[in-house]
Structure formats: structure tokens, C-alpha cells
Amino acid sequence: MTTELSIQDVADWFIDNGNDITPKKLQKMLYYAYAWALVFFNDDQKDLRTKLFDENFEAWVHGPVNRKIYAEYRDYGYGVINPESKSDAEVISDDVLDLLKQINEIYGPYNGNELERLTHSESPWINARGDAKPLDSSTNKLSDEDMFDFYGKKLIA
Template sequence: MTDSKFTAQQIANWYLKKGSLSPKKLQKILYYAYSWVLTLTNDDVDHLDNKLFDDTFEAWAHGPVLHDIYSKYKSYGYNDIPEYNGEVVGLPDDVEDILNQVWDEYGTFTADQLENLSHREAPWIKARGDATPLSASTSAISDKDIFKCYIERVA
């Protein structure tokens, strides 16, 4: 896998094919999928060429958010986005394996539990900087910070 071959929406559809999710839970699942693909398909922090998609997560008050995914699904509010019934993108085996592991590990958590988890992790905390807990922020979460955080868990 070199560079990103997929869009955030294609990966969102892949997860929504598994069942309906709230917008917040979808955001957090996408964040963990992106983070683990970044971590497990790159060799070191200075060469992060393999990405699940090119979109950048922002450190919003409720955790990592992709702006375009937020805009598409914000009308659902706290309600679930219906299960996706269309065709999903074909993924390389290694990527599909990571996405399934993310689903197995994080899919049982509620949206609020995933939010709380992301709030305890360095990439979101660092990107938030001096922002107060509920203040708006569009600060980007750094790929290097993501890699450094998650590689410690597999080393």
C-alpha cells in the first residue's frame, strides 16, 4: 500500500455496511482505523507515506473529526446513520484486516466511550493545545503524533 487509495467516505461506507452508527461513533471508528493503518503500514515516523485516506482529522471538542464526514452526516445528530446498502470499495487484505481489527476492538464501545478514550490520548490533547474543553478548534491532528502514540502500543 503506497499513499492513500481510498476516500474517507469509502471507508465510512465500509463501516456503515456493518450496521448503523451515530455520526460521533463513525468519526471515532474512522479515526482509529486511520491511526492503526498509518501505524501498522509505515516503518517509521519520518516516512508516513501509507495512509488510509488523505483527509486530516481536526481536534474538535468531542474528539477527532473529519470535517467532510461531519458535514455529510450532521443532520442525523445523535441518531444513527442507516446501514449502507451500496457497494463498498475493495480493500487490500492487509488493510481490510486492520479495519476488521479496529471494528472488533472499538466497535463495542459507545460513541461517548470512544470520545473519552480519544480525549486521553496524546494526538488529540496536543492538537487541542490551550483550547478549553468545550471551545471550538479546527487544529489538525498530526500524523507524526498519531504514529508516535500508537507505535508504542505495538513495540
């Protein structure tokens, strides 16, 4: 089961409510929102039914990437994505809106390169990369179970 949001709905929210959102930063914000939603909206690693949206992330060279969002915003390159005020906060539940605001508050001050470095130090991306060399392309998907386990342990620490 997922929330009734698409990844584009969440991307629109971050673009409209974030600071200096570049394509790389957007990817990482979406990733962190997805990963933390797994932790907050599920009770068991073996039963991860509630997801923020029904998408996945691949272990690309520059960190977790969703192909659909990459294709949508790649023309911006390293530039800031212009907000278009597309997000409809009324379709976002209070719990999800609270999560997105927290992600924005915690990760929003960082730029895309800083968020990339952070994801590179975390086991979900490292595990998905496997034995790929630093500049090797990879389409390996990050595991929901790894995300739940890694970020869930951060709550306890």
C-alpha cells in the first residue's frame, strides 16, 4: 500500500517549498523522504506495505536516483529548478506533510553535493552498489529493507 501520492507530487512539493532545489538535490530529498516514510509508516521490516510513493531508487554514481525524476529534470543540469507552484498540499495527509516538512528542515540546508556525500556514507546505497567501482554505472535498486533497517536504527541511536 502506498500513500495516494506519486513521486511527482512529492517532487513538486519539494520544488515549491525548498531552497535552491537542483536535480541532484531533488533526487536526494525524494530518497530521504521515501526512506524515512518506510520507517515512520511501517512497523516491521518484513512487512513494508506503506510507502510514500510507488517508485524505487537505483544506486547511481552520484547517489540514489529515480529514473522518472531524472528524465523529468535532467535538462536543468546543475541549475536550480524553477518552482511552478504545482504542489497541492490539500491532497497530502497531515502525517505525510509533517514528514516532508521534517525532511526539508533536516536535509534542506544541504546542497546536492553534500547530500550525495551523505548517501555515499550510508549502507543502503553502499549495499546496492555492491562491487561496482566508483565511476561504474549501476542500475541496482536500493533495498526497502536496507533503508528501513539503516534509518530505523538511527532513531534508536
